[in-house]
Amino acid sequence: EDAFGERPAKMESPFMPMFEGFKSELDEHHDRRERIIKASRDITATSKKIIFGLQRVRNMKQPIPGAITKSNQPLWDLISKAYSSISTDLQGLNTYRYSKQITGGTQEFMEALSFQHYLEAQSLVSLQEASRSTADLGGPNNPILLSEADYLLGVFDMTGELMRFAITVMATSGEVPSAKLEVEGEQSHRNVLTDLRDVRDFLKAVDVPHYSSLNKDMNKKMEVLETCVVKVENALYGLTVRGAERPKGWLPDEKMVGRDEVVGH
Amino acid sequence: EDAFGERPAKMESPFMPMFEGFKSELDEHHDRRERIIKASRDITATSKKIIFGLQRVRNMKQPIPGAITKSNQPLWDLISKAYSSISTDLQGLNTYRYSKQITGGTQEFMEALSFQHYLEAQSLVSLQEASRSTADLGGPNNPILLSEADYLLGVFDMTGELMRFAITVMATSGEVPSAKLEVEGEQSHRNVLTDLRDVRDFLKAVDVPHYSSLNKDMNKKMEVLETCVVKVENALYGLTVRGAERPKGWLPDEKMVGRDEVVGH
Amino acid sequence: MASNTVMVDSSIFEDIQQKIDDDTAFNDELRETVQQLNKQVRSAQAALSQVHAIPRDQLAAHITKTQPLIHAEITTISQLATKASQQPYYKWNHVWTRSVQDACFTILFAHYAASSALLTIEDLGARLSIPVNLKDRDAFHLTIEEYLLALISLIEELARLARNAVTIGDYSRPLEIARFVNNIHAGFQILNLKNDILRRRSDGIKYRLKEVEDVVYDLSLRGLVPKEETKDEEMKT
Amino acid sequence: MASNTVMVDSSIFEDIQQKIDDDTAFNDELRETVQQLNKQVRSAQAALSQVHAIPRDQLAAHITKTQPLIHAEITTISQLATKASQQPYYKWNHVWTRSVQDACFTILFAHYAASSALLTIEDLGARLSIPVNLKDRDAFHLTIEEYLLALISLIEELARLARNAVTIGDYSRPLEIARFVNNIHAGFQILNLKNDILRRRSDGIKYRLKEVEDVVYDLSLRGLVPKEETKDEEMKT
Amino acid sequence: MASNTVMVDSSIFEDIQQKIDDDTAFNDELRETVQQLNKQVRSAQAALSQVHAIPRDQLAAHITKTQPLIHAEITTISQLATKASQQPYYKWNHVWTRSVQDACFTILFAHYAASSALLTIEDLGARLSIPVNLKDRDAFHLTIEEYLLALISLIEELARLARNAVTIGDYSRPLEIARFVNNIHAGFQILNLKNDILRRRSDGIKYRLKEVEDVVYDLSLRGLVPKEETKDEEMKT
């Protein structure tokens, strides 16, 4: 009588060694998959925190205020740590194998990265630049892939943050956000709305096969982006209509309390 | 000019200290929530592995074969470790606060626990006994709660494993699984099918408010359970119909290869 | 089922049924109390909606008249707290949280209407005689989320009040409100929110802020901003 | 868009569009090859479905006749491998995996029909001239999942074959099949599967096992189990 | 298995077929009448949409011209009532309720446009010659829910009218409307509604109120509130 009960005459299946091999491979695969899912959750949550921090910025095309840089730095470090912890799991053959598991985190990271880039430079970060950032996050020799899809979908989400930024600045300052430092003649016609429309037109022109999942995702996000543009247009319309009543030469009272900026720190 | 750009005349919002407090509370809450979600995923995956191991058992109401016990023990330990790592997060006020986050893992654990209990004792583990097990998993002073809902939904899922067990045993041995060791007169009428029907009838009698989410969950799982019962009934019907052709006194050839049990280890 | 060693010890399910029945009964009791609270909240809201139409100098009197309605709410919340404390807080919190938020809003609004000041979460807890942001023990209390959601309702109501104040000729109210909403907005901006109800509702604050700022702009364009405001401000800060 | 410092450097999107267009073209090429493979698989399956009706002693000849159909599959898989190796494996694997599984099934079934033996994943890879279970480099290969899914298809076909063998008077085939399915079933039982396609399909093996065992039972009940089987068995093991 | 013993009385299946056919025929008749009503409602709405563009002093004449359209609706509702009374009211009520609400809206709006007054549910029932809020017997009638849903449609139309009135230079209409919407809002505010269509639609009233208040704000800010309004107001208070 053996460990399996009272029945006599057991035979070992001749295929057991083969299945033992399969078992260890599959277990390894599933464990790796779980690790990546968890890291992706961490990266998503941390990127969201960074974006919240950046929403306290009030000016464009200027260095991010020191206080915000300082409070965001540990978060960027956390993301780097999360990516490093799984970067060996995402190399070679496995780069695309687990792309469904990591894509959520990478898109959210891309959203944070491109939002900060826009605030600093008033321009859209390129796929090359962004790829360099994600590659670095994996640590030496283990670059993290930023696919075109991750890049595009991250940029889509970033436009939502641009809208929030624009409305907040208009609410607090009564002006549409635009870079103040440039020479008037060159720069005056570029503001968040024209930039948003620019990004929208470029994104709209991207031609993706109708059967791809990227196409479905982009169509959904394009609707959101159009809504964002309309929200900023409506806010700007409101400023214009009210501004039209302004007598010639009227200037806002410097002491006018409401328009003062109230800050967190 | 301060860190926030060129605008002069900033005021600090008088409510900032209050919101600083809220911020740290909310961050703590979200971090705890994430920790629990991750632990729940680990517990779910590990419980599933235990169940796979137990599906290699071929006899009822006997100790689990040593090989299976041995390969499952590290898994039980992993579960214990996962629960311990978050048990302080699930005490006092927080016991129910994160119940949605931990319930998936706890239900799957309950499924594994009650399946093993059935195989060993041919009976349903009670809420009290199972609660004692989960309580222990949290480590000293940090018991893990097993709610009635977790218990019931875990038992529902366990019946699916009972069905798999029953069909597999019928396929390999040509007999419906039942305990062989008892005195014939006492025991012969209890087998997996009668036990499954018993559990079904008890579960069906549980009276839950129609508006509760538990009611919705139970209704869904009751349909699956009814299907499981029918699957075992059909398999048993097949055995009976074929058996009806058996000449009087016919005994299966001991050498008959197909009916031999083939084992993994 | 006849057997001396049974599959299911029937006491298992009797115990569970008992627990479920107890829970159902407890839930019914809670809901009854919550229904009563909802009714009182609606009455208080109806009374407070007059704030939009009553001149500032008659407001204190009006608010005083609404106090009994608010006290009724507080009494019911006390009863709720007593009942709810018999069981784990977060097991039942979903039953009353919306109603408690609405009640908190009425108290915050009544207080702001009369004094242009915000009750802190501690002030509010003191009014309701319940603990706030409890962490060390499992009892009925007011959570941070509930306070913040009530605060967002207040912001929404004040955006409406800013315009209606102009309608009845009160030009200082909008400036007060603008300062207040600005300050609250700055506070919310430092919070890291999840994709939950609090995030969704707080997303609207910037639009309320914009509405209020627009009123201030409209007034300042027409030179209607009261002079003494600036002095007032300094005194208050 | 007219500005000397532009929001979007238009080369960003030109690059991306180029990549997407390349991918689309690559996808189209792959699909064309896969379509051809599908057609060849259907022809092979149709030819192999005769296995159910052909007596054992004429089977080797029949299988030999189907070899060209199987070679056609293998040739197409080679072409697929060449094409697919230009890009990361898992980026495109979903395009061909189902078809490759079906092709593998036809090879496994043809081999089993003629020799009552299982091709291992290594044997199968050798037949197809592609690596298997590749881990150290990113190239076209046969994955464990694909092999296992083809193996499950084989089990399903064998459950049908066990009965049809009896119909044409071959009473030893069912016993062979029963041993085989039993052995495979034991193997699958040690795998920890996720809730994926492999889990769902492997759940059916126990029913196939039961069907095959029932045939053996039917035969043994009627004393139709060939005597020499027992000896055979010993020799084979 | 053929058997001529009638274990099941086949007449039961004939009965059910008869019943299904009767119901289908009745349903078809009702829908035809409802189609006609819908057409008349659309004509009435088109005529009434002119109210937004016609100065106050020419409005009574315009409303008079729309009366035949409204009478057509009333005639069709009478026919509907006759037909519907042949069967239990609540079995078929869903077929016509939406159309009857729309018809009620046109009558309420025409009346308000001309007289700035609200028809009560009794007034409306009298106009339609059908009973209202019937409780004691099962006959065709106008339910309270239908009346209230039509009233909410009226509120929505008036929020639009308030702005369009300003566009054509009528500055007193918005103040009238603001008072009216305020009253209706107060009424709904104290209702404890179930979670149904009435609840969902009544939730929108507060946004309509805000829209109308915004118009009054715009007028107040610019000193465009008619003088007599203020007096009126005082007299009424």
Added chain:
Amino acid sequence: MASNTVMVDSSIFEDIQQKIDDDTAFNDELRETVQQLNKQVRSAQAALSQVHAIPRDQLAAHITKTQPLIHAEITTISQLATKASQQPYYKWNHVWTRSVQDACFTILFAHYAASSALLTIEDLGARLSIPVNLKDRDAFHLTIEEYLLALISLIEELARLARNAVTIGDYSRPLEIARFVNNIHAGFQILNLKNDILRRRSDGIKYRLKEVEDVVYDLSLRGLVPKEETKDEEMKT
């Protein structure tokens, strides 16, 4: 905007509140009764599920023991009928229809288990002491649809019983059931149903018939059809 001119008669809101409260109370009462009925139905179903495991000769005794459970259902349905008759039938019918169907199923199944005969809708109405298929007045009754849906549930249960009867050695039950299901199927086959729940569920009868035919096939093939059945059969044909 405060005004005491009553533009809107506030009594309308009091009336609607009264009506809503009445409906809520009525609904609560109905649901309580229905909840009780559901519980009794589940008890009866649990007791009747033993029919699948009890030999034919002990069945009459078992059914007799279940009668109190069925009487409990009938009592509750009487209470329901009394309550429901206070209001229009079709306004509330959705609250109980599913539970009444389930109760009817238990009565049909208990009767069939003991006597292999079907209760007609009239028999069933008599048992429940409620009218059936009422057309001329609006009162609580059993609709034809409810009867047919319960009948379909019976068919589903009998398909299972046919197999379980074989398991416990009863070879005549399946033939009886096959004749019965065949008859019911023929009845449904000529119905021209609307695209509703009855249509969807009746579509399944043909699969149940196939299941039962499969059992008869298994018995016929093995010569297990009881002798007297064959004679019976011949006499009946």
Added chain:
Amino acid sequence: MASNTVMVDSSIFEDIQQKIDDDTAFNDELRETVQQLNKQVRSAQAALSQVHAIPRDQLAAHITKTQPLIHAEITTISQLATKASQQPYYKWNHVWTRSVQDACFTILFAHYAASSALLTIEDLGARLSIPVNLKDRDAFHLTIEEYLLALISLIEELARLARNAVTIGDYSRPLEIARFVNNIHAGFQILNLKNDILRRRSDGIKYRLKEVEDVVYDLSLRGLVPKEETKDEEMKT
């Protein structure tokens, strides 16, 4: 906003109304005819369901008796063809396609039951007096898809018939059916179908084939295969 310049020609809306009304009327006419066809199909199916219970030698007589039912279907399809030919075929095809398939099934089954042979699509078109697989002009016809879907229904019915034939002691029918289903299966196996209803339903043929093979297995195992069948078989091979 009233304007006498016609920016929008109102005739555009009159045209669209006319077109919508025409379509609605045409649709109604078609549906009425289709309803009638459905009723006739159900009668034919009910009569043909006797095939499962009638011994082979009495079958020709029974089929002859069902011919009037089938002629009724054909007459209605002619009427349908006349009506439908007034408009583009594919604009309305969805209205009748299911019913025409069902009618085709009854004709195929009646023919098979009597003669064990399959009507080709041309035979079927001739019976119905409508063209088949029309490509060169837009008129009412029978599509290949409709024929194949009816054929799949036939396969499903025959799988059932194979078992019921055994029940009434006809052991040669299953072998005939097995050969027939095998042939049809082989035909479908080489089709490269799109992912549509035809693909989904044809996927089921292999399960029907397995069912029929199981019956042949059961007969073979028990030596119940008729002798002449074996000879037949040899001659045919």
Added chain:
Amino acid sequence: MASNTVMVDSSIFEDIQQKIDDDTAFNDELRETVQQLNKQVRSAQAALSQVHAIPRDQLAAHITKTQPLIHAEITTISQLATKASQQPYYKWNHVWTRSVQDACFTILFAHYAASSALLTIEDLGARLSIPVNLKDRDAFHLTIEEYLLALISLIEELARLARNAVTIGDYSRPLEIARFVNNIHAGFQILNLKNDILRRRSDGIKYRLKEVEDVVYDLSLRGLVPKEETKDEEMKT
């Protein structure tokens, strides 16, 4: 079961394969053309989105520059028409209808932007060189539904344009748009639509009208309505 008797003519399966392959090839060609059209539509939309940002006096020049993009669309639609005319219109219409609607929208919008006038369906058909609202023969054409859906898209775009025009200082555009949307709304209001996509989308026109009226309100309130507009208006009224 192998048999060489041809019970089933295998040519039937060759025919169906041919037909499926033809359809697949035709579908592929159509989709390729439609994909190209979609790309051109997106380019045209991007160019036309500048209309929201370009002052009125520079607009004609801008629209002229977009003409090549629109001609590209027209060319592709011609190719589509040629291809599509080889097969029944309604069999494939679903492949291109959405893209054709979008193309029509760009043409309608470009024309309105430059001339503030609406192209009729005949104008549009002439531009595209395809027949419109074809009834008497089955060929490629523009349906009334497609035209109306494109028109609704235009209305949606114009509601946005009304606001953006104000932003760039054009105060007369909103009034023009208001008149236009009002006219279209009146037209749709009298249509008795089926419950389809056209019905759902046309339900939104009233909200667009409200948006445009709000802009006119904002301008009127602030005395920003251009003088000549007022005169125009008076003359037209």
